[in-house]
Amino acid sequence: MAQKQLVIIAGPTAVGKTNIAIRVAEHFGTEIISADSRQCYREMSIGTAKPTKEEQARVKHYFIDSHSVAEELNAADYEQLALGYCAAIFEDKDVAVVCGGTGLYIRALCEGIDSMPATDRVIEQALQQEYEQKGIGWLQQVTAAEDPEFFAIAEQQNPARLIRALAFRRSTGSSIVHYRSGTIKERPFGILKIALELPRQELYHRIDRRVDQMMIDGLWEEAETLYPMRRLKNLQTVGYSELFDCFDGRISKSEAIALIKQHSRNYAKRQLTWFRKDKDYHWYSPWESEALLAFISKALEAHES
Structure with a gap:
Protein backbone atom coordinates (compact mmCIF):
# COMPACT_ATOMS: atom_id res chain seq x y z
CA MET A 1 0.00 0.00 0.00
CA ALA A 2 1.41 3.32 -1.08
CA GLN A 3 0.24 5.23 1.97
CA LYS A 4 -0.69 4.16 5.47
CA GLN A 5 -4.40 4.55 6.14
CA LEU A 6 -6.35 5.46 9.27
CA VAL A 7 -9.96 4.24 9.34
CA ILE A 8 -12.22 6.14 11.77
CA ILE A 9 -15.31 4.39 13.18
CA ALA A 10 -17.34 7.09 14.95
CA GLY A 11 -20.92 7.66 16.04
CA PRO A 12 -23.16 8.07 19.08
CA THR A 13 -23.03 6.05 22.27
CA ALA A 14 -24.50 2.51 22.10
CA VAL A 15 -24.77 2.49 18.30
CA GLY A 16 -22.44 -0.52 17.98
CA LYS A 17 -19.05 1.02 17.19
CA THR A 18 -16.97 -1.55 19.09
CA ASN A 19 -18.38 -4.53 17.22
CA ILE A 20 -17.88 -2.91 13.81
CA ALA A 21 -14.37 -1.68 14.66
CA ILE A 22 -13.34 -5.19 15.71
CA ARG A 23 -14.72 -6.64 12.48
CA VAL A 24 -12.81 -4.05 10.45
CA ALA A 25 -9.60 -4.59 12.43
CA GLU A 26 -9.81 -8.37 12.08
CA HIS A 27 -10.53 -8.08 8.36
CA PHE A 28 -7.41 -5.96 7.77
CA GLY A 29 -5.25 -7.71 10.38
CA THR A 30 -4.65 -4.59 12.43
CA GLU A 31 -5.25 -2.92 15.82
CA ILE A 32 -7.63 -0.37 17.34
CA ILE A 33 -7.03 3.02 18.95
CA SER A 34 -9.85 4.10 21.24
CA ALA A 35 -11.18 7.64 20.83
CA ASP A 36 -13.28 7.58 23.99
CA SER A 37 -12.40 10.15 26.65
CA ARG A 38 -13.40 7.86 29.55
CA GLN A 39 -12.45 4.30 28.57
CA CYS A 40 -8.79 5.14 29.15
CA TYR A 41 -9.37 5.25 32.92
CA ARG A 42 -8.65 1.97 34.67
CA GLU A 43 -11.11 2.52 37.51
CA MET A 44 -14.11 3.18 35.22
CA SER A 45 -15.13 0.05 33.33
CA ILE A 46 -18.81 -0.83 33.50
CA GLY A 47 -20.07 2.74 33.20
CA THR A 48 -17.86 3.48 30.19
CA ALA A 49 -18.88 0.36 28.21
CA LYS A 50 -15.29 -0.69 27.55
CA PRO A 51 -14.60 -3.49 25.11
CA THR A 52 -14.84 -6.76 27.03
CA LYS A 53 -11.73 -8.77 27.91
CA GLU A 54 -12.73 -11.22 25.18
CA GLU A 55 -12.99 -8.41 22.62
CA GLN A 56 -9.63 -7.00 23.69
CA ALA A 57 -8.14 -10.49 23.34
CA ARG A 58 -9.40 -10.66 19.74
CA VAL A 59 -7.86 -7.31 18.74
CA LYS A 60 -5.25 -5.22 20.52
CA HIS A 61 -6.66 -1.90 21.78
CA TYR A 62 -4.74 1.27 22.62
CA PHE A 63 -5.98 3.95 25.08
CA ILE A 64 -7.99 1.44 27.12
CA ASP A 65 -7.10 1.20 30.85
CA SER A 66 -4.03 3.30 30.10
CA HIS A 67 -4.46 5.98 32.79
CA SER A 68 -5.65 6.53 36.33
CA VAL A 69 -8.91 8.37 36.94
CA ALA A 70 -6.90 10.94 38.89
CA GLU A 71 -5.02 11.98 35.72
CA GLU A 72 -6.54 14.81 33.70
CA LEU A 73 -6.28 14.49 29.94
CA ASN A 74 -7.42 16.83 27.18
CA ALA A 75 -7.61 16.78 23.39
CA ALA A 76 -4.04 18.04 23.01
CA ASP A 77 -2.81 15.16 25.20
CA TYR A 78 -4.85 12.72 23.14
CA GLU A 79 -3.43 14.05 19.89
CA GLN A 80 0.12 13.24 20.97
CA LEU A 81 -0.79 9.87 22.48
CA ALA A 82 -2.82 8.79 19.45
CA LEU A 83 -0.11 9.82 16.99
CA GLY A 84 2.28 7.63 18.97
CA TYR A 85 -0.16 4.72 18.81
CA CYS A 86 -0.50 5.23 15.05
CA ALA A 87 3.27 5.16 14.61
CA ALA A 88 3.48 1.89 16.58
CA ILE A 89 0.77 0.24 14.48
CA PHE A 90 2.14 1.52 11.17
CA GLU A 91 5.55 0.00 11.86
CA ASP A 92 4.30 -3.29 10.45
CA LYS A 93 0.70 -2.68 9.36
CA ASP A 94 -0.79 -0.60 6.55
CA VAL A 95 -4.11 0.16 8.24
CA ALA A 96 -5.03 1.37 11.74
CA VAL A 97 -8.55 1.66 13.15
CA VAL A 98 -9.79 4.43 15.46
CA CYS A 99 -13.03 3.77 17.33
CA GLY A 100 -14.93 6.16 19.57
CA GLY A 101 -17.47 8.87 20.06
CA THR A 102 -15.42 11.74 21.49
CA GLY A 103 -15.55 14.06 18.51
CA LEU A 104 -12.98 16.55 19.75
CA TYR A 105 -10.42 13.77 20.26
CA ILE A 106 -10.99 12.46 16.74
CA ARG A 107 -10.64 15.95 15.30
CA ALA A 108 -7.44 16.49 17.28
CA LEU A 109 -5.94 13.32 15.80
CA CYS A 110 -7.06 14.04 12.24
CA GLU A 111 -6.49 17.80 12.07
CA GLY A 112 -4.34 18.74 15.04
CA ILE A 113 -5.07 21.02 17.95
CA ASP A 114 -3.09 23.99 19.20
CA SER A 115 -1.67 24.28 22.67
CA MET A 116 -4.24 26.25 24.61
CA PRO A 117 -3.51 29.33 26.69
CA ALA A 118 -3.77 28.89 30.43
CA THR A 119 -7.16 29.47 32.03
CA ASP A 120 -7.28 32.04 34.81
CA TYR A 179 -9.15 27.35 19.67
CA ARG A 180 -7.17 26.37 16.61
CA SER A 181 -4.88 28.34 14.36
CA GLY A 182 -7.16 27.47 11.46
CA THR A 183 -4.43 25.42 9.80
CA ILE A 184 -5.09 21.71 9.53
CA LYS A 185 -1.91 19.81 10.30
CA GLU A 186 -0.53 17.46 7.71
CA ARG A 187 -0.58 13.79 8.72
CA PRO A 188 1.72 11.11 7.26
CA PHE A 189 -1.27 8.85 6.58
CA GLY A 190 -4.57 8.93 4.76
CA ILE A 191 -7.83 9.21 6.72
CA LEU A 192 -11.15 7.52 5.93
CA LYS A 193 -14.06 8.55 8.13
CA ILE A 194 -17.00 6.23 8.82
CA ALA A 195 -19.90 7.06 11.14
CA LEU A 196 -22.64 4.73 12.36
CA GLU A 197 -26.27 5.65 12.83
CA LEU A 198 -29.63 4.06 13.65
CA PRO A 199 -33.21 5.34 13.64
CA ARG A 200 -33.63 7.49 16.75
CA GLN A 201 -36.06 5.25 18.59
CA GLU A 202 -33.94 2.17 17.92
CA LEU A 203 -30.84 3.96 19.21
CA TYR A 204 -32.66 5.18 22.31
CA HIS A 205 -33.93 1.67 22.99
CA ARG A 206 -30.37 0.35 22.75
CA ILE A 207 -29.21 3.03 25.18
CA ASP A 208 -31.92 2.10 27.69
CA ARG A 209 -31.10 -1.61 27.42
CA ARG A 210 -27.40 -0.89 27.84
CA VAL A 211 -28.00 1.05 31.04
CA ASP A 212 -30.16 -1.79 32.41
CA GLN A 213 -27.38 -4.26 31.56
CA MET A 214 -24.79 -2.03 33.24
CA MET A 215 -26.80 -2.16 36.45
CA ILE A 216 -26.97 -5.95 36.20
CA ASP A 217 -23.22 -6.08 35.54
CA GLY A 218 -22.43 -4.06 38.69
CA LEU A 219 -22.45 -0.35 37.86
CA TRP A 220 -23.96 0.40 41.28
CA GLU A 221 -21.09 -1.39 43.04
CA GLU A 222 -18.48 0.20 40.76
CA ALA A 223 -19.86 3.65 41.57
CA GLU A 224 -19.78 2.81 45.28
CA THR A 225 -16.05 2.09 45.12
CA LEU A 226 -15.48 5.40 43.30
CA TYR A 227 -17.74 7.45 45.57
CA PRO A 228 -14.90 8.57 47.90
CA MET A 229 -13.23 10.12 44.81
CA ARG A 230 -16.46 11.63 43.44
CA ARG A 231 -15.06 15.17 43.29
CA LEU A 232 -12.45 14.18 40.69
CA LYS A 233 -13.25 15.88 37.39
CA ASN A 234 -13.20 12.60 35.47
CA LEU A 235 -15.95 11.15 37.66
CA GLN A 236 -18.36 14.04 37.16
CA THR A 237 -19.87 12.34 34.17
CA VAL A 238 -22.96 10.47 33.00
CA GLY A 239 -23.44 7.10 34.66
CA TYR A 240 -21.58 8.06 37.81
CA SER A 241 -22.76 11.52 38.86
CA GLU A 242 -26.38 10.33 38.93
CA LEU A 243 -25.51 7.43 41.24
CA PHE A 244 -23.41 9.71 43.45
CA ASP A 245 -26.51 11.92 43.84
CA CYS A 246 -28.43 8.81 44.85
CA PHE A 247 -25.79 7.88 47.44
CA ASP A 248 -26.04 11.45 48.77
CA GLY A 249 -29.80 10.99 49.21
CA ARG A 250 -30.80 13.59 46.62
CA ILE A 251 -32.65 11.12 44.36
CA SER A 252 -33.87 7.53 44.51
CA LYS A 253 -32.19 4.61 42.78
CA SER A 254 -34.94 4.38 40.16
CA GLU A 255 -34.65 8.13 39.51
CA ALA A 256 -30.87 7.80 39.10
CA ILE A 257 -31.27 5.01 36.54
CA ALA A 258 -33.88 6.99 34.62
CA LEU A 259 -31.58 10.03 34.58
CA ILE A 260 -28.62 7.97 33.30
CA LYS A 261 -30.80 6.85 30.40
CA GLN A 262 -32.07 10.37 29.72
CA HIS A 263 -28.64 11.98 29.90
CA SER A 264 -27.15 9.26 27.69
CA ARG A 265 -29.85 9.87 25.07
CA ASN A 266 -29.17 13.60 25.23
CA TYR A 267 -25.45 12.97 24.78
CA ALA A 268 -26.08 10.71 21.78
CA LYS A 269 -28.09 13.46 20.11
CA ARG A 270 -25.22 15.93 20.58
CA GLN A 271 -22.71 13.42 19.24
CA LEU A 272 -24.76 13.00 16.08
CA THR A 273 -24.93 16.77 15.67
CA TRP A 274 -21.14 17.01 15.95
CA PHE A 275 -20.34 14.25 13.44
CA ARG A 276 -22.95 15.37 10.90
CA LYS A 277 -21.23 18.74 10.65
CA ASP A 278 -18.20 16.97 9.14
CA LYS A 279 -19.09 16.20 5.53
CA ASP A 280 -16.16 13.77 5.18
CA TYR A 281 -18.02 11.08 7.10
CA HIS A 282 -19.62 8.18 5.25
CA TRP A 283 -22.70 6.97 7.13
CA TYR A 284 -23.68 3.33 7.64
CA SER A 285 -25.97 1.29 9.84
CA PRO A 286 -24.16 -1.10 12.22
CA TRP A 287 -26.14 -3.88 10.51
CA GLU A 288 -24.40 -3.14 7.18
CA SER A 289 -21.04 -4.62 8.13
CA GLU A 290 -20.45 -6.46 4.84
CA ALA A 291 -21.27 -3.39 2.75
CA LEU A 292 -19.10 -1.30 5.05
CA LEU A 293 -16.12 -3.65 4.70
CA ALA A 294 -16.55 -3.62 0.92
CA PHE A 295 -16.64 0.19 0.90
CA ILE A 296 -13.49 0.46 3.05
CA SER A 297 -11.64 -2.08 0.91
CA LYS A 298 -12.53 -0.21 -2.27
CA ALA A 299 -11.53 3.14 -0.75
CA LEU A 300 -8.17 1.77 0.39
CA GLU A 301 -7.52 0.22 -3.00
CA ALA A 302 -8.18 3.59 -4.63
CA HIS A 303 -5.41 5.10 -2.49
CA GLU A 304 -2.96 2.50 -3.78
CA SER A 305 -3.43 3.46 -7.42
Whole structure:
Protein backbone atom coordinates (compact mmCIF):
# COMPACT_ATOMS: atom_id res chain seq x y z
CA MET A 1 0.00 0.00 0.00
CA ALA A 2 1.41 3.32 -1.08
CA GLN A 3 0.24 5.23 1.97
CA LYS A 4 -0.69 4.16 5.47
CA GLN A 5 -4.40 4.55 6.14
CA LEU A 6 -6.35 5.46 9.27
CA VAL A 7 -9.96 4.24 9.34
CA ILE A 8 -12.22 6.14 11.77
CA ILE A 9 -15.31 4.39 13.18
CA ALA A 10 -17.34 7.09 14.95
CA GLY A 11 -20.92 7.66 16.04
CA PRO A 12 -23.16 8.07 19.08
CA THR A 13 -23.03 6.05 22.27
CA ALA A 14 -24.50 2.51 22.10
CA VAL A 15 -24.77 2.49 18.30
CA GLY A 16 -22.44 -0.52 17.98
CA LYS A 17 -19.05 1.02 17.19
CA THR A 18 -16.97 -1.55 19.09
CA ASN A 19 -18.38 -4.53 17.22
CA ILE A 20 -17.88 -2.91 13.81
CA ALA A 21 -14.37 -1.68 14.66
CA ILE A 22 -13.34 -5.19 15.71
CA ARG A 23 -14.72 -6.64 12.48
CA VAL A 24 -12.81 -4.05 10.45
CA ALA A 25 -9.60 -4.59 12.43
CA GLU A 26 -9.81 -8.37 12.08
CA HIS A 27 -10.53 -8.08 8.36
CA PHE A 28 -7.41 -5.96 7.77
CA GLY A 29 -5.25 -7.71 10.38
CA THR A 30 -4.65 -4.59 12.43
CA GLU A 31 -5.25 -2.92 15.82
CA ILE A 32 -7.63 -0.37 17.34
CA ILE A 33 -7.03 3.02 18.95
CA SER A 34 -9.85 4.10 21.24
CA ALA A 35 -11.18 7.64 20.83
CA ASP A 36 -13.28 7.58 23.99
CA SER A 37 -12.40 10.15 26.65
CA ARG A 38 -13.40 7.86 29.55
CA GLN A 39 -12.45 4.30 28.57
CA CYS A 40 -8.79 5.14 29.15
CA TYR A 41 -9.37 5.25 32.92
CA ARG A 42 -8.65 1.97 34.67
CA GLU A 43 -11.11 2.52 37.51
CA MET A 44 -14.11 3.18 35.22
CA SER A 45 -15.13 0.05 33.33
CA ILE A 46 -18.81 -0.83 33.50
CA GLY A 47 -20.07 2.74 33.20
CA THR A 48 -17.86 3.48 30.19
CA ALA A 49 -18.88 0.36 28.21
CA LYS A 50 -15.29 -0.69 27.55
CA PRO A 51 -14.60 -3.49 25.11
CA THR A 52 -14.84 -6.76 27.03
CA LYS A 53 -11.73 -8.77 27.91
CA GLU A 54 -12.73 -11.22 25.18
CA GLU A 55 -12.99 -8.41 22.62
CA GLN A 56 -9.63 -7.00 23.69
CA ALA A 57 -8.14 -10.49 23.34
CA ARG A 58 -9.40 -10.66 19.74
CA VAL A 59 -7.86 -7.31 18.74
CA LYS A 60 -5.25 -5.22 20.52
CA HIS A 61 -6.66 -1.90 21.78
CA TYR A 62 -4.74 1.27 22.62
CA PHE A 63 -5.98 3.95 25.08
CA ILE A 64 -7.99 1.44 27.12
CA ASP A 65 -7.10 1.20 30.85
CA SER A 66 -4.03 3.30 30.10
CA HIS A 67 -4.46 5.98 32.79
CA SER A 68 -5.65 6.53 36.33
CA VAL A 69 -8.91 8.37 36.94
CA ALA A 70 -6.90 10.94 38.89
CA GLU A 71 -5.02 11.98 35.72
CA GLU A 72 -6.54 14.81 33.70
CA LEU A 73 -6.28 14.49 29.94
CA ASN A 74 -7.42 16.83 27.18
CA ALA A 75 -7.61 16.78 23.39
CA ALA A 76 -4.04 18.04 23.01
CA ASP A 77 -2.81 15.16 25.20
CA TYR A 78 -4.85 12.72 23.14
CA GLU A 79 -3.43 14.05 19.89
CA GLN A 80 0.12 13.24 20.97
CA LEU A 81 -0.79 9.87 22.48
CA ALA A 82 -2.82 8.79 19.45
CA LEU A 83 -0.11 9.82 16.99
CA GLY A 84 2.28 7.63 18.97
CA TYR A 85 -0.16 4.72 18.81
CA CYS A 86 -0.50 5.23 15.05
CA ALA A 87 3.27 5.16 14.61
CA ALA A 88 3.48 1.89 16.58
CA ILE A 89 0.77 0.24 14.48
CA PHE A 90 2.14 1.52 11.17
CA GLU A 91 5.55 0.00 11.86
CA ASP A 92 4.30 -3.29 10.45
CA LYS A 93 0.70 -2.68 9.36
CA ASP A 94 -0.79 -0.60 6.55
CA VAL A 95 -4.11 0.16 8.24
CA ALA A 96 -5.03 1.37 11.74
CA VAL A 97 -8.55 1.66 13.15
CA VAL A 98 -9.79 4.43 15.46
CA CYS A 99 -13.03 3.77 17.33
CA GLY A 100 -14.93 6.16 19.57
CA GLY A 101 -17.47 8.87 20.06
CA THR A 102 -15.42 11.74 21.49
CA GLY A 103 -15.55 14.06 18.51
CA LEU A 104 -12.98 16.55 19.75
CA TYR A 105 -10.42 13.77 20.26
CA ILE A 106 -10.99 12.46 16.74
CA ARG A 107 -10.64 15.95 15.30
CA ALA A 108 -7.44 16.49 17.28
CA LEU A 109 -5.94 13.32 15.80
CA CYS A 110 -7.06 14.04 12.24
CA GLU A 111 -6.49 17.80 12.07
CA GLY A 112 -4.34 18.74 15.04
CA ILE A 113 -5.07 21.02 17.95
CA ASP A 114 -3.09 23.99 19.20
CA SER A 115 -1.67 24.28 22.67
CA MET A 116 -4.24 26.25 24.61
CA PRO A 117 -3.51 29.33 26.69
CA ALA A 118 -3.77 28.89 30.43
CA THR A 119 -7.16 29.47 32.03
CA ASP A 120 -7.28 32.04 34.81
CA ARG A 121 -7.39 29.94 37.99
CA VAL A 122 -9.16 32.72 39.91
CA ILE A 123 -12.00 32.65 37.38
CA GLU A 124 -12.16 28.87 37.46
CA GLN A 125 -12.23 28.74 41.25
CA ALA A 126 -14.94 31.41 41.41
CA LEU A 127 -17.07 29.41 38.96
CA GLN A 128 -16.52 26.25 40.99
CA GLN A 129 -17.71 27.98 44.16
CA GLU A 130 -20.74 29.46 42.43
CA TYR A 131 -21.62 26.05 40.95
CA GLU A 132 -21.46 24.45 44.40
CA GLN A 133 -23.89 27.10 45.67
CA LYS A 134 -26.30 27.24 42.73
CA GLY A 135 -26.09 23.77 41.16
CA ILE A 136 -25.86 22.19 37.73
CA GLY A 137 -28.95 23.95 36.35
CA TRP A 138 -27.38 27.36 36.88
CA LEU A 139 -24.08 26.21 35.35
CA GLN A 140 -25.81 24.82 32.27
CA GLN A 141 -27.81 28.03 31.80
CA VAL A 142 -24.74 30.29 32.04
CA THR A 143 -22.63 28.10 29.75
CA ALA A 144 -25.41 27.94 27.16
CA ALA A 145 -25.72 31.73 27.23
CA GLU A 146 -22.00 32.54 27.05
CA ASP A 147 -20.75 29.71 24.82
CA PRO A 148 -23.75 28.19 22.99
CA GLU A 149 -21.63 26.42 20.38
CA PHE A 150 -19.67 24.54 23.02
CA PHE A 151 -22.80 23.79 25.02
CA ALA A 152 -24.52 22.30 21.96
CA ILE A 153 -21.96 19.48 21.76
CA ALA A 154 -20.85 19.29 25.39
CA GLU A 155 -21.47 16.55 27.92
CA GLN A 156 -23.96 18.78 29.69
CA GLN A 157 -24.15 16.75 32.90
CA ASN A 158 -20.39 17.06 33.46
CA PRO A 159 -19.87 20.19 35.60
CA ALA A 160 -16.08 19.96 35.43
CA ARG A 161 -16.07 20.32 31.65
CA LEU A 162 -18.67 23.07 31.70
CA ILE A 163 -16.65 25.01 34.28
CA ARG A 164 -13.43 24.56 32.30
CA ALA A 165 -15.04 25.72 29.05
CA LEU A 166 -16.75 28.67 30.72
CA ALA A 167 -13.54 29.69 32.49
CA PHE A 168 -11.67 29.40 29.18
CA ARG A 169 -14.25 31.60 27.50
CA ARG A 170 -14.04 34.24 30.22
CA SER A 171 -10.23 34.06 30.36
CA THR A 172 -9.50 34.25 26.63
CA GLY A 173 -12.65 35.65 25.04
CA SER A 174 -12.74 32.61 22.72
CA SER A 175 -14.68 29.36 22.74
CA ILE A 176 -12.63 26.29 23.55
CA VAL A 177 -14.26 24.66 20.51
CA HIS A 178 -12.56 27.09 18.13
CA TYR A 179 -9.15 27.35 19.67
CA ARG A 180 -7.17 26.37 16.61
CA SER A 181 -4.88 28.34 14.36
CA GLY A 182 -7.16 27.47 11.46
CA THR A 183 -4.43 25.42 9.80
CA ILE A 184 -5.09 21.71 9.53
CA LYS A 185 -1.91 19.81 10.30
CA GLU A 186 -0.53 17.46 7.71
CA ARG A 187 -0.58 13.79 8.72
CA PRO A 188 1.72 11.11 7.26
CA PHE A 189 -1.27 8.85 6.58
CA GLY A 190 -4.57 8.93 4.76
CA ILE A 191 -7.83 9.21 6.72
CA LEU A 192 -11.15 7.52 5.93
CA LYS A 193 -14.06 8.55 8.13
CA ILE A 194 -17.00 6.23 8.82
CA ALA A 195 -19.90 7.06 11.14
CA LEU A 196 -22.64 4.73 12.36
CA GLU A 197 -26.27 5.65 12.83
CA LEU A 198 -29.63 4.06 13.65
CA PRO A 199 -33.21 5.34 13.64
CA ARG A 200 -33.63 7.49 16.75
CA GLN A 201 -36.06 5.25 18.59
CA GLU A 202 -33.94 2.17 17.92
CA LEU A 203 -30.84 3.96 19.21
CA TYR A 204 -32.66 5.18 22.31
CA HIS A 205 -33.93 1.67 22.99
CA ARG A 206 -30.37 0.35 22.75
CA ILE A 207 -29.21 3.03 25.18
CA ASP A 208 -31.92 2.10 27.69
CA ARG A 209 -31.10 -1.61 27.42
CA ARG A 210 -27.40 -0.89 27.84
CA VAL A 211 -28.00 1.05 31.04
CA ASP A 212 -30.16 -1.79 32.41
CA GLN A 213 -27.38 -4.26 31.56
CA MET A 214 -24.79 -2.03 33.24
CA MET A 215 -26.80 -2.16 36.45
CA ILE A 216 -26.97 -5.95 36.20
CA ASP A 217 -23.22 -6.08 35.54
CA GLY A 218 -22.43 -4.06 38.69
CA LEU A 219 -22.45 -0.35 37.86
CA TRP A 220 -23.96 0.40 41.28
CA GLU A 221 -21.09 -1.39 43.04
CA GLU A 222 -18.48 0.20 40.76
CA ALA A 223 -19.86 3.65 41.57
CA GLU A 224 -19.78 2.81 45.28
CA THR A 225 -16.05 2.09 45.12
CA LEU A 226 -15.48 5.40 43.30
CA TYR A 227 -17.74 7.45 45.57
CA PRO A 228 -14.90 8.57 47.90
CA MET A 229 -13.23 10.12 44.81
CA ARG A 230 -16.46 11.63 43.44
CA ARG A 231 -15.06 15.17 43.29
CA LEU A 232 -12.45 14.18 40.69
CA LYS A 233 -13.25 15.88 37.39
CA ASN A 234 -13.20 12.60 35.47
CA LEU A 235 -15.95 11.15 37.66
CA GLN A 236 -18.36 14.04 37.16
CA THR A 237 -19.87 12.34 34.17
CA VAL A 238 -22.96 10.47 33.00
CA GLY A 239 -23.44 7.10 34.66
CA TYR A 240 -21.58 8.06 37.81
CA SER A 241 -22.76 11.52 38.86
CA GLU A 242 -26.38 10.33 38.93
CA LEU A 243 -25.51 7.43 41.24
CA PHE A 244 -23.41 9.71 43.45
CA ASP A 245 -26.51 11.92 43.84
CA CYS A 246 -28.43 8.81 44.85
CA PHE A 247 -25.79 7.88 47.44
CA ASP A 248 -26.04 11.45 48.77
CA GLY A 249 -29.80 10.99 49.21
CA ARG A 250 -30.80 13.59 46.62
CA ILE A 251 -32.65 11.12 44.36
CA SER A 252 -33.87 7.53 44.51
CA LYS A 253 -32.19 4.61 42.78
CA SER A 254 -34.94 4.38 40.16
CA GLU A 255 -34.65 8.13 39.51
CA ALA A 256 -30.87 7.80 39.10
CA ILE A 257 -31.27 5.01 36.54
CA ALA A 258 -33.88 6.99 34.62
CA LEU A 259 -31.58 10.03 34.58
CA ILE A 260 -28.62 7.97 33.30
CA LYS A 261 -30.80 6.85 30.40
CA GLN A 262 -32.07 10.37 29.72
CA HIS A 263 -28.64 11.98 29.90
CA SER A 264 -27.15 9.26 27.69
CA ARG A 265 -29.85 9.87 25.07
CA ASN A 266 -29.17 13.60 25.23
CA TYR A 267 -25.45 12.97 24.78
CA ALA A 268 -26.08 10.71 21.78
CA LYS A 269 -28.09 13.46 20.11
CA ARG A 270 -25.22 15.93 20.58
CA GLN A 271 -22.71 13.42 19.24
CA LEU A 272 -24.76 13.00 16.08
CA THR A 273 -24.93 16.77 15.67
CA TRP A 274 -21.14 17.01 15.95
CA PHE A 275 -20.34 14.25 13.44
CA ARG A 276 -22.95 15.37 10.90
CA LYS A 277 -21.23 18.74 10.65
CA ASP A 278 -18.20 16.97 9.14
CA LYS A 279 -19.09 16.20 5.53
CA ASP A 280 -16.16 13.77 5.18
CA TYR A 281 -18.02 11.08 7.10
CA HIS A 282 -19.62 8.18 5.25
CA TRP A 283 -22.70 6.97 7.13
CA TYR A 284 -23.68 3.33 7.64
CA SER A 285 -25.97 1.29 9.84
CA PRO A 286 -24.16 -1.10 12.22
CA TRP A 287 -26.14 -3.88 10.51
CA GLU A 288 -24.40 -3.14 7.18
CA SER A 289 -21.04 -4.62 8.13
CA GLU A 290 -20.45 -6.46 4.84
CA ALA A 291 -21.27 -3.39 2.75
CA LEU A 292 -19.10 -1.30 5.05
CA LEU A 293 -16.12 -3.65 4.70
CA ALA A 294 -16.55 -3.62 0.92
CA PHE A 295 -16.64 0.19 0.90
CA ILE A 296 -13.49 0.46 3.05
CA SER A 297 -11.64 -2.08 0.91
CA LYS A 298 -12.53 -0.21 -2.27
CA ALA A 299 -11.53 3.14 -0.75
CA LEU A 300 -8.17 1.77 0.39
CA GLU A 301 -7.52 0.22 -3.00
CA ALA A 302 -8.18 3.59 -4.63
CA HIS A 303 -5.41 5.10 -2.49
CA GLU A 304 -2.96 2.50 -3.78
CA SER A 305 -3.43 3.46 -7.42
